[in-house]
Amino acid sequence: MSETRPQLPAEIEKAMKRAERLAWLSIAFLISIILAMAAVMGGSQAMQTAWIEDILSLLPPVVFLIALKLEQKPATEKFPFGFYRANSLAFLIAAGALTTMGAVLLYESASTLIKQEHPTIGSFQMFGREIWLGWAMIAVLVYSVIPPVILGRLKKPVAAKIADKVLHTDALMNAADWQTGLAGILGILGVGFGFWWADALAAGFISLSILMDGLKSTRTSVVELIDGAPRRMDSGKIDPLVNRVTAKLKAEHGDVNVQIRETGRYMRAVIEPHDRPHVSGEQAKSLIGEEDAWRLIEVAMERREDEPNRS
């Protein structure tokens, strides 16, 4: 039960607080957008999809906040390694949400185009005049576009600073949000001009980039969950920090294997002899018993040098 939360440099601590505030802000804005959209949503495909997508984009900030809370809990008997991995799991959920959003969007727009559904958008009465509902939709979509543009921009640098892939995915989701919002506006204007396909075509183009982002994030999150080497935040490539640590450790210890993995935002490095990666059969047998000896493959001695204080 030795795992305690490492004391972080003051600026990282500050960035985390900021990330938390941004996540809460996102949730508040998203709820207001979801309600406003529900009020004007009609037969517009792009509008409905934008709405589903805004509901989905609640997921990343929510799981981010949950993971952040969990991560700060000390290790227990039941969770001897602490809760750092909650962040990895949250990352998978966020990435899944992003992928789903791209897939839903692509499916919807393709099926509208194939079935040649002509979106019918009605009207409502205001100031004694009949006004096309499309205008109200555009107004709400404009509102729905503004917060995610700003929030996404604010989140990206913070996510990089605190090495938080959930927050990074959340920022991607925000980008997807405003892009679909814009596509929705284009689509409804197109419908206004009598191009029934404008709506779906606009959504279709956007969906591809969202789907790509989602799949990329999902891949990285799976890598993290199966103890892959730490990856860069925005691509599947191995983080250059890994090579730096490996090179230094090898220089210091000679011919050894260096294993580096990621648990949430943190990295862990293990040095092992290059030719004998596992605990000996004899020792395993004596430790765990004849029958289960095959299961015990590692007994590591950690060399801990300092108090968890890096500030």
Place this chain on the structure above:
Amino acid sequence: MKSRVLMVFLMGSALAGCDLPRDPAGTLKAVQGQELRVGVLKFGENAEKDRPIVERLATSLEAKLVYVEGDAHALFEDLKRGHLHIVIGGVPESTPFEKELGLSKPVGPLHAAREEEDRVIAVRPGENAFLLRVNEVIEATKAEGAGS
């Protein structure tokens, strides 16, 4: 940059707003000064109540009224293909054909129905300019106290 694109966009749409929305298949223009082809699901109380709306619509478009009676499937199919412009006579607001139709705002209660429900007028799907005109006429007719 992006906000500028948006601005141009909104200004453009505001300018163009005068004659939007338009019909993909041009129903409103096609009816103007020609025929308004009306499908009637069933001549009866619902159709009678819908009639003042259709008449007012025809007058406003200087169109001759042509009524066609038939069953829902045939009428809605004709509507989708543009052989008809409008279907009246008791289209419930929750019609199962909703996806294939353009529905107006409620015109009044659906008569002779099992449950309390509003009735609407169906137009060809996606013909948003025409639908807007239909809705205007519905409001105007309501304002006169008829058509419920």
